[in-house]
Amino acid sequence: MSGLYLHIPFCRQACHYCNFHFSTSLKYKGEMVAAIAAEIRMRRGYLPDRPLRSIYFGGGTPSLLDKEDLDLLFSTIEDCFQIEPNAEITLEANPDDISPLRLRDWHNSPINRLSIGVQSFAEADLRYMNRAHSAAEAEQCIEMAQLAGFSNLTVDLIYGTPGMTDETWQRNVEKLLKAGVPHISCYALTVEPKTALDYQVKKGISPAVDEEQAARQFELLMQWLEAAGYLHYEISNFALPDKLAVHNGNYWRGEPYLGVGPSAHSFNGFSRQWNKANNAGYMKAIANLQKQDAMPDFKEELYEEELLSEADQYNEYVMTGLRTVWGVDVNKLKGRYREHFLENIDNYIGDILVLEKGGIYVLSKKGRLLADRIASELFY
Numbered sequence: 001m002s003g004l005y006l007h008i009p010f011c012r013q014a015c016h017y018c019n020f021h022f023s024t025s026l027k028y029k030g031e032m033v034a035a036i037a038a039e040i041r042m043r044r045g046y047l048p049d050r051p052l053r054s055i056y057f058g059g060g061t062p063s064l065l066d067k068e069d070l071d072l073l074f075s076t077i078e079d080c081f082q083i084e085p086n087a088e089i090t091l092e093a094n095p096d097d098i099s100p101l102r103l104r105d106w107h108n109s110p111i112n113r114l115s116i117g118v119q120s121f122a123e124a125d126l127r128y129m130n131r132a133h134s135a136a137e138a139e140q141c142i143e144m145a146q147l148a149g150f151s152n153l154t155v156d157l158i159y160g161t162p163g164m165t166d167e168t169w170q171r172n173v174e175k176l177l178k179a180g181v182p183h184i185s186c187y188a189l190t191v192e193p194k195t196a197l198d199y200q201v202k203k204g205i206s207p208a209v210d211e212e213q214a215a216r217q218f219e220l221l222m223q224w225l226e227a228a229g230y231l232h233y234e235i236s237n238f239a240l241p242d243k244l245a246v247h248n249g250n251y252w253r254g255e256p257y258l259g260v261g262p263s264a265h266s267f268n269g270f271s272r273q274w275n276k277a278n279n280a281g282y283m284k285a286i287a288n289l290q291k292q293d294a295m296p297d298f299k300e301e302l303y304e305e306e307l308l309s310e311a312d313q314y315n316e317y318v319m320t321g322l323r324t325v326w327g328v329d330v331n332k333l334k335g336r337y338r339e340h341f342l343e344n345i346d347n348y349i350g351d352i353l354v355l356e357k358g359g360i361y362v363l364s365k366k367g368r369l370l371a372d373r374i375a376s377e378l379f380y
């Protein structure tokens, strides 16, 4: 199964915690969409010859795309790839972009799933994060999307923001449960280097993230969503039984995907490529390549590449496997990597951080709080 990711590198304003690639100037949006369409045509041979099972518009803020932009991208994709009849086609949307008109356009397009970046229903949290939407917009957008015919929704929330009480966190989660949102992604607030939040914390303008609060709110989240029947299938992702994300699930299972647009990553089973994270540089590279139509120059102008060694492949498998309910299957490990894994995993089983059944190792609830640390300690 293959996936296609499109990175739409524009946002209305910069959220203080965000380290994704985007520009807040929309001046070259039309040119960028044309460049992304051109990249799709140039790289159509990258994926193994099998139909797309998922298409994902991420960013940045893909809900800033106009109908004409989406029409161009979909007609290009349909020209270049076969698409499975039931492919999952997701658009990330911010609450301030969601309106009946836009929803109608999206519903009339091949998009069949919306990923809504609510982050919080509390005004204080939204202002702290510098989100472009209000609490009222966060409240309204889910119902609007459902009324427009989008039942396949996923909503993002952030916990661990300074001042967020457990009661506020519970209210946020309960709103999604009450609305019947079938897929929920929740992330602890993280202070990434070179973000506005990083600057504020260093200058003492904003308090540092309280690790205990974040861990407690993650544990509460697991309790609430498990009780509501959601499967905790990836460390940050919860779904009702038939609503697991296809696109991200493919990432976690090591399936190939092509990423187009500035900063987008691609993976074909043995190498990773990542496009340059610079809007002007990206468009220039695409324009030059259209003139030259020469793949050898393509690489240097557009993306960097890393061939994955056996050790890299083992490390990636352990990292992604442990983060999911599918776990690490020791029978898939060979030679020294299998030995290394088995030699080291016992410490965590003794501490009940990892559970084993039939050669498959998964994190316990306690272990999920330490997922990244455990995985990195098992690296080869």
Ligand code: SF4
Pocket: 010, 011, 012, 013, 014, 015, 018, 019, 020, 022, 059, 060, 061, 094, 117
């Ligand atoms: S809208 Fe999304 S991509 Fe844009 S700045 Fe905010 S978090 Fe980052």
